[in-house]
Each structure stands twice: as structure tokens, then as C-alpha cells.
Amino acid sequence: xxxxxxxxxxxxQNEPVVTPLIARAWRAKLxxxxxxxxxxxxxxxxxxRIPFEEYQDVPAVPVIDxxxxxxxxxxxxxxxxxxxxLGIWMLPDARTVQRYFVSVVVAYTINYLFFALIPxxxxxxxxxxxxxxxxxxxxxxRDIDKPYTCFPSLHMTNSGLVxxxxxxxxLGPWFLLWTLAIAVSTLTTDQHLFLDLPAGILVALVxxxxxxxxxxxxxxx
Numbered sequence: 001x002x003x004x005x006x007x008x009x010x011x012x013q014n015e016p017v018v019t020p021l022i023a024r025a026w027r028a029k030l031x032x033x034x035x036x037x038x039x040x041x042x043x044x045x046x047x048x049r050i051p052f053e054e055y056q057d058v059p060a061v062p063v064i065d066x067x068x069x070x071x072x073x074x075x076x077x078x079x080x081x082x083x084x085x086l087g088i089w090m091l092p093d094a095r096t097v098q099r100y101f102v103s104v105v106v107a108y109t110i111n112y113l114f115f116a117l118i119p120x121x122x123x124x125x126x127x128x129x130x131x132x133x134x135x136x137x138x139x140x141x142r143d144i145d146k147p148y149t150c151f152p153s154l155h156m157t158n159s160g161l162v163x164x165x166x167x168x169x170x171l172g173p174w175f176l177l178w179t180l181a182i183a184v185s186t187l188t189t190d191q192h193l194f195l196d197l198p199a200g201i202l203v204a205l206v207x208x209x210x211x212x213x214x215x216x217x218x219x220x221x
Contacts, residue, residue, distance in 0.1 A: 025094035032101045033088050039105065040154075043112045048149045052119040058151050061194040067187050069125060071134035074141060076185035080155050083178055087162030090171055099215035100165050107157050107207025111200075120151040124190045138189060145191070153192050155182060156200025157207070164208045 060066075091097050114120075124147050127135055159179035166172045186192035 021092065022089045024092065025097055028094040028097040029089050029091065032097050033085055035101065036084070036088070036104050036108075039108055043108060044115075044149060044154060047112060047115040048146050050116075052148075055119045055121040055148065056151075058120050058122070058193045058195050064194045065187065069127075069190055070188040071132065071138055073185040073188045074134055074137045076181050077155070077189045077191060078137075078141070079178070080158055080182050083162055083175065083182070084158045087166060087175065090166060090169070092169070095215060095218055096165065099211045100161070101211075102214045103161055103165070103204075103207040103211030105207075106210045107161060107203050108154075110203050110206060111152055111154050111157055114152055115149040118151070119148060120196075122147045122150045122191070122193060141189075141191075150192055151196045151199055152203045153186060153196040153200035155186055155192070156197045157204045159183075160201045160204030161207060164204060 088097065088100065091100060124142065127139055127142075156179075159175075159182050163172060163175045163179050166175055183197050186197065187194065
């Protein structure tokens with residue numbers, strides 16, 4: 001019978017403890033999530049319901065803005081909230097969370113200024129008369145989200161900020177694919193026109209640039 005090799009307790013004690021990514025800086029992540037949710041709700045839904053005297057129509061791009069209505073893509077459209085929250089909890093440390101928070105506040109503020117100073121609207125096609133779940137879900141979204149505050153797309157701003165923040169990680173490409181799916185869904189649910197989308201991404205880039213300037217990388221020792 002072979003002898004069982006001895007295990008050094010001291011060696012086990014010296015093994016580094018790896019904290020799961022989602023648990024790192026969890027207090028900062030929780031505060032960031034709640035603060036962003038509050039700023040989103042207070043800004044977007046207020047501006048979405050203000051009856052402005054005049055609205056601008058975003059020009060439609062032929063073919064792209066003629067995509068058919070695909071009701072089941074409302075699930076993809078609404079997944080932006082999961083993407084945004086998950087993106088925060090996948091950030092590696094508190095400093096990155098701080099930078100992300102600054103980026104979001106700046107980007108949201110730019111969007112809100114556009115919504116208030118250049119109000120836009122979208123002309124949605126009537127929903128087919130059907131009792132299906134996805135059409136019911138689309139109808140509820142239309143009840144909540146009026147056809148205004150379109151340009152720039154806040155969906156794309158949210159998604160773009162997450163992709164930029166996580167791009168240097170293994171998760172970056174996956175979040176990019178998710179963002180592309182959401183971009184398509186904004187068109188197939190009749191929630192946006194194409195030109196809203198690159199405008200939202202541009203706002204995300206500006207927000208990230210300001211966030212990086214305000215909260216740069218920590219100086220290496």
C-alpha cells in the first residue's frame with residue numbers, strides 16, 4: 001500500500017484567494033447600478049412625457065428602415081437592461097466602476113440635452129391585431145415608452161458604454177455581439193430609426209472619453 005503524500009497546511013494557507021469577478025467591489029457596483037437606474041428613470045421617462053410644442057422627424061434610411069416588424073425581438077430589445085446591469089457587475093475593480101459611472105452620467109446628460117433641445121419622434125406602424133404574447137409585450141412597451149426621445153438612441157448609448165468598458169476583457173466580443181442584436185431589434189420593433197443608432201454610439205464614446213479623463217488609470221507603483 002503506497003503512502004499518502006503529506007499536505008502542507010502552511011502551503012495551503014499561502015494560496016491566494018481568488019474573489020469571483022461579480023463579487024469584487026460589490027458595494028461600489030451596487031451603488032453604481034442603483035444610481036444609474038435612478039438617473040435613467042428620472043431623466044428618460046420625464047422627457048419622454050413632456051409635451052413639447054414641436055418635434056423633429058429623424059430621416060429614414062431606405063431599406064434599413066423598411067425592415068418588417070418582428071414581434072419576438074421585443075425580448076432582445078428589452079435585454080438591454082440585463083446587459084447594462086451585467087456589464088457593471090463584470091467590471092474588474094472599484095476604480096473601473098467609478099470611471100464607468102462618470103461615463104454614464106456624462107453620456108446620459110448629453111442624451112437628455114438632445115431630447116430636451118431637439119425633441120424627436122418616430123412614426124410607428126400599427127401593431128397587427130393578434131393575441132400573441134410578443135405583440136402583447138410590444139403593446140405594453142408602447143404604452144410605457146412613447147414615440148419620442150428617439151435621437152440619440154439611449155439603447156445604443158447604454159450598450160456602447162458596456163462594450164467599451166469591457167472591450168479589453170474576454171467578455172468584450174460577447175457583449176459586442178449582444179449589442180449588435182439589440183441594435184437590430186430597435187429597428188424590428190419599430191422603436192428607432194437607423195440614424196438614432198450611430199448617434200447613440202457616438203454619445204457613448206464621448207462619455208467614455210470624459211470618464212477616462214476624470215478617472216484615469218491608477219499610477220503604477
